[in-house]
Amino acid sequence: MEVVIVPDATAGGELIAEAMAALVRRKPDALLGVATGSTPLPIYEALAAKVAAGAVDASRARICQLDEYVGLPAGHPESYRSVVLREVVEPLGLNESSFMGPDGSAEDVQAACVAYDKALAEAGGVDLQLLGIGTDGHIGFNEPCSSLASRTRIKTLTEQTRVDNARFFDGDIEQVPHHVITQGIGTILEARHLVLLATGEGKADAVAATVEGPVASVVPASALQLHPHATVVVDEAAASKLKLADYFRHTYANKPEWQGL
Numbered sequence: 730m731e732v733v734i735v736p737d738a739t740a741g742g743e744l745i746a747e748a749m750a751a752l753v754r755r756k757p758d759a760l761l762g763v764a765t766g767s768t769p770l771p772i773y774e775a776l777a778a779k780v781a782a783g784a785v786d787a788s789r790a791r792i793c794q795l796d797e798y799v800g801l802p803a804g805h806p807e808s809y810r811s812v813v814l815r816e817v818v819e820p821l822g823l824n825e826s827s828f829m830g831p832d833g834s835a836e837d838v839q840a841a842c843v844a845y846d847k848a849l850a851e852a853g854g855v856d857l858q859l860l861g862i863g864t865d866g867h868i869g870f871n872e873p874c875s876s877l878a879s880r881t882r883i884k885t886l887t888e889q890t891r892v893d894n895a896r897f898f899d900g901d902i903e904q905v906p907h908h909v910i911t912q913g914i915g916t917i918l919e920a921r922h923l924v925l926l927a928t929g930e931g932k933a934d935a936v937a938a939t940v941e942g943p944v945a946s947v948v949p950a951s952a953l954q955l956h957p958h959a960t961v962v963v964d965e966a967a968a969s970k971l972k973l974a975d976y977f978r979h980t981y982a983n984k985p986e987w988q989g990l
């Protein structure tokens with residue numbers, strides 16, 4: 730696992746957007762797995778700016794979703810499908826045909842989960858999966874004690890996650906669904922490159938447990954330690970509880986530029 734400490738969220742967004750742009754230059758039809766929440770927004774802004782400036786042609790890129798609420802009406806502005814279309818697909822100048830996600834309004838949710846894992850595999854697998862992290866260490870919506878081998882499935886949100894996400898629902902926790910579909914941890918680990926961005930002091934404990942704690946399902950993000958190509962990008966505040974911060978700074982400062990992320 731590589732840990733990169735950046736000055737702030739904007740720098741993190743720029744760094745990751747450049748890694749995505751480099752991937753798309755190498756592989757124009759790359760399948761990019763995106764995450765929701767506030768944290769990745771600087772990545773999407775930086776990537777859209779590169780596309781607008783002609784620094785990368787992303788017209789053949791494909792976008793896939795990490796997770797989804799269950800039971801929101803189709804077209805609800807806070808369904809993750811709507812969020813990804815609004816924040817990623819449209820700003821990149823792509824259309825819905827470049828996009829895949831699990832069906833959170835399916836009658837048979839379990840079948841929709843199985844179908845999504847199958848669709849990801851048939852699409853050739855995810856080339857780069859972006860991840861945020863919950864304050865409790867969740868990735869996607871894999872809450873603490875999710876199996877590290879889990880596949881895409883339905884999960885029940887913790888009270889903490891519903892409280893955290895209420896800000897997207899007029900601050901009203903009652904509007905936050907209890908159930909979600911999420912790529913499983915086993916599914917996420919199949920992506921070729923995992924890139925987790927965490928910013929702000931509120932994520933410092935979760936980041937320290939992810940990077941320096943034991944691999945344990947109680948901290949789902951610690952599963953990144955099992956991946957051969959995982960990058961954790963953190964700002965100074967999110968890095969504030971890392972014991973090895975100076976070592977990570979030293980390693981990154983001396984990394985050959987050609988290596989990229």
Ligand SMILES: N[C@@H]1[C@@H](O)[C@H](O)[C@@H](COP(=O)(O)O)O[C@@H]1O
Binds near residue numbers: 764767769862
């Ligand atoms: N399912 C999403 C996660 O993918 C995201 O990482 C997390 C953190 O969001 P934020 O970046 O807004 O803190 O929120 C939700 O739970």
